[in-house]
Amino acid sequence: MKNRRITLKDLAKDLNLSASTISRALDNHPAISDATKKKVQRKAEELGFIPNSIASSFRTKKTKSIGIIVPRIDIHFHSLVISGIEDFAYKNGYNVTIFQSKDSLKREKEIAKILQNRMVDGIIICLSIETEKCDHFKKFDKLGVPMVFYDRVPTDFDANKIVINDFESAFTATEHLIKKGCKRIGHIAGSQKTDIFKARLEGFKAALQKYKLPIHQDLILQTKHLGYEEGVICAKKYLEFSELPDGIFCANDYTAVSVIQVFRKHGVKIPQDVAIVGFSNYPISKIIEPNLTTINDCAFQMGESSAKLLIRHIEDKDEFINSESITLRTNLIIRESTQLSNA
């Protein structure tokens, strides 16, 4: 059954040409006459020749393949980023191989080891939550395998990075609340061990300062993972205050959604009593009632940009560039949780 695959040599023998000529003809090499190219292409088509990409990679030392290491694929943010990467890569003749670190440093190190086997031309990485030092990635610099980090990026060495401006985004989100008339504003913060959540807290504070509003330390609630359940706990804490905040900037959409739900159940009107802003524009933000005002963090674009930057570094190695850092523009999506709909 399993019929043998057609190789260059088969074509060569069939056409009474050398393998090198076939190879060049299919590659549209200028030294080959148009007549031969036509002939070769027709024959290749006829015999259903598909070049052996492994042999080609072996010879050229290029795999046209990029590796991705993400904490988990089934987190919507990452699946969007991956989608963006795949899309850009596909259009540029690359394919993508995916690994999940499962937020485990151990597994991340294992994967880094595996990827040293020449399987990929470059790597896109979002660090695991456990990762603090990136020594296990330094090898790739030595091997000349470019890397691009996104979202959770290394701080202990100079790397290509794609990030959003968390500080500015948080500032914008908070400013929006202020402009809506909020004066007593709270924040649900993510782990302060993570740079991006630290920056969001800073941006929040900076906005309050700019508009000369007090920073109520007790209205800044700390969470570990910004999970839905943690949001519920935060919301209940707010309800215990003698005076509710009139606006809350949540460091992600999950906590924002849980606050909305808990508050509503207690008869708190949103946005009239309390306005809420989230972060990330998860699908649920469009569905929850009231719809959630949030920061669109452009995950798909982040994937595209990562792939674009990586491929550029793979294809033209500019010896003078050591690393690049790109900050993407975010935007505030204003919905009902901060503004009564006029519908």
Added chain:
Amino acid sequence: MKNRRITLKDLAKDLNLSASTISRALDNHPAISDATKKKVQRKAEELGFIPNSIASSFRTKKTKSIGIIVPRIDIHFHSLVISGIEDFAYKNGYNVTIFQSKDSLKREKEIAKILQNRMVDGIIICLSIETEKCDHFKKFDKLGVPMVFYDRVPTDFDANKIVINDFESAFTATEHLIKKGCKRIGHIAGSQKTDIFKARLEGFKAALQKYKLPIHQDLILQTKHLGYEEGVICAKKYLEFSELPDGIFCANDYTAVSVIQVFRKHGVKIPQDVAIVGFSNYPISKIIEPNLTTINDCAFQMGESSAKLLIRHIEDKDEFINSESITLRTNLIIRESTQLSNA
């Protein structure tokens, strides 16, 4: 900077052994003495030798890599399946390369062409919505490259498949409504061109028949893509009836959620006035209020099973097995949309 990579030959020269001995030593071949194996392993460690997987694949014609073709990565169901595939594959020494068909038959065909280049040892596929005939995949049978289809599977040829029993799941969901006392039950159906949605409709009808309840054709609403917006339209249609249904089985969670929201806005109480069951157990089903009773379609397990089946077919080709079809068990998750919480 870019230091040359260590090869088997380097190790061989260093240790005064032949490359073949090194290769076998690292492979734990029985013909090699333990002393030599130790020596070789220590040296490999010392020089940081990483085998060139491309060279190895080239020689052995095995890439230890599996390809995945999904409509889109950023759909939660698929990202879960992929996660399951990656997890199982990783544990078994395989890596996964992902392609998105974007639900375009044209792109699916392109990808199928690309994958003929020996890049992968096997392929896992969820067909694009546009795909009716699968000729573009038949080549892989000839090439001896195993395939496993999941969810949307081919009907025009005999293939390895992992599916859930949509008929039975729909039956269970509907039966649940009946047992809760519903008598006038509606259904929001997906495209009847797609087998799985046809089966869900059939299962729905079968349950009604079994319990001798009338099938109200006008309560069976047809959608194209089971989208959130379509669900809103269906909900409004229901509201125009002189008599509401007292239970609705929705062919997915999106439409179920939109029905819940529209009904609630019109003062319809859920589950007291109308009980709702969805399908797929999307994340939102746990968050929407009231929480949605739904069928857990075990997407992660579906990924694991697909990978398991595929790898088995890759590694021991049983000439007698032509194709396997596996049906996974689903389960009904009962939540507030069909049952008042006793909290």
Added chain:
DNA sequence: CATTAAAATGCAAACGTTTGTATGTTTTAT
């Protein structure tokens, strides 16, 4: 001690492509 069996290692070819260089052929210019 000689012979044989068993164990350990080496040899060499092969996988299918790419690419620098050599060779052969045609065209152009003198």
Added chain:
DNA sequence: ATAAAACATACAAACGTTTGCATTTTAATG
């Protein structure tokens, strides 16, 4: 008509592993 230039094709080596078979070394047996 002849040399030079331009064009088209062929040759051969290389990439780093793996693997069947040959060879050498060691151990076992009579």
